[in-house]
Amino acid sequence: MLDRSRLPTHLGIIMDGNGRWAQQRGRPRVAGHRAGARAVRRVVRECRRLGISYLTLYAFSAQNWGRPRQEVEGLMNLLGEFIAREWQEIMRRDIRVIQLGEQRKVPAFVRQRLQALIKTSRHNRSMTLALALSYGAREEIVRAARRLARRIASGSLAPGAIDEASLSRLLYTTNLPDPDLIIRTGGEKRLSNFLLWQSAYSELIFSRKLWPDFDESDLQRALREFQRRRRRFGLTDEQRQEKP
Numbered sequence: 044m045l046d047r048s049r050l051p052t053h054l055g056i057i058m059d060g061n062g063r064w065a066q067q068r069g070r071p072r073v074a075g076h077r078a079g080a081r082a083v084r085r086v087v088r089e090c091r092r093l094g095i096s097y098l099t100l101y102a103f104s105a106q107n108w109g110r111p112r113q114e115v116e117g118l119m120n121l122l123g124e125f126i127a128r129e130w131q132e133i134m135r136r137d138i139r140v141i142q143l144g145e146q147r148k149v150p151a152f153v154r155q156r157l158q159a160l161i162k163t164s165r166h167n168r169s170m171t172l173a174l175a176l177s178y179g180a181r182e183e184i185v186r187a188a189r190r191l192a193r194r195i196a197s198g199s200l201a202p203g204a205i206d207e208a209s210l211s212r213l214l215y216t217t218n219l220p221d222p223d224l225i226i227r228t229g230g231e232k233r234l235s236n237f238l239l240w241q242s243a244y245s246e247l248i249f250s251r252k253l254w255p256d257f258d259e260s261d262l263q264r265a266l267r268e269f270q271r272r273r274r275r276f277g278l279t280d281e282q283r284q285e286k287p
């Protein structure tokens with residue numbers, strides 16, 4: 044059974060397998076992304092219902108810009124539609140939306156809609172939905188390093204003052220806790236440039252289900268597996284029991 048008191052505070056999901064889902068049906072890849080958007084709706088609802096505080100969805104990587112133009116355009120159109128369609132429900136369910144990733148690269152019609160939703164939902168408190176969109180973890184770390192370097196160059200920061208906290212604050216995930224659990228659908232066992240810094244001690248669960256087929260019961264199964272894991276953070280089990 045699922046223990047509602049031991050859910051991950053922050054769940055990250057690498058939503059992979061849309062293209063294969065479509066190919067299996069002899070349909071264009073964009074049809075898979077459309078079906079993937081329905082899975083997003085299901086999973087967001089379920090996380091909100093369960094009381095997960097932070098949900099990060101890897102929707103589009105910095106590297107995904109290199110895909111065929113038609114697919115990128117299709118994905119961006121779907122994203123624009125998704126924001127418009129889900130707006131009311133997001134507000135009704137008291138969900139705060141944020142973006143992780145490079146805003147400038149996102150086409151204006153999506154960027155404007157997303158920025159408006161981010162602004163409108165900023166005081167919502169029941170759940171934070173972080174969309175990793177035009178997101179790359181290495182790009183994120185490089186950007187933080189550049190900002191630190193600028194502060195050092197201007198004399199406002201000493202190199203010795205750089206620590207994990209000061210670097211973390213300059214990542215897109217400022218103020219988000221590290222993900223406790225990362226689920227990747229679609230069968231691949233890799234992170235593909237997702238939250239590399241933040242996932243240092245995340246539990247990883249790989250599902251063979253293609254993202255459009257991933258549903259509430261798959262999510263619950265993954266959460267139950269998470270609850271069976273023992274997290275040690277470098278310490279021993281005995282130490283962990285002394286200081287929970």
Ligand code: IPE
Nearest residue numbers: 058059060061062063102103
């Ligand atoms: C994940 O599905 C969605 C995005 C990367 C945007 P894919 O499109 O990568 O699907 P597969 O991995 O090719 O099946």
Ligand code: IPE
Nearest residue numbers: 057058059101102103104235
């Ligand atoms: C990771 O999937 C990115 C998203 C799910 C948005 P990819 O399909 O881009 O990853 P690779 O290419 O298989 O590593």
Ligand code: MG
Nearest residue numbers: 059060061229
């Ligand atoms: Mg893929």
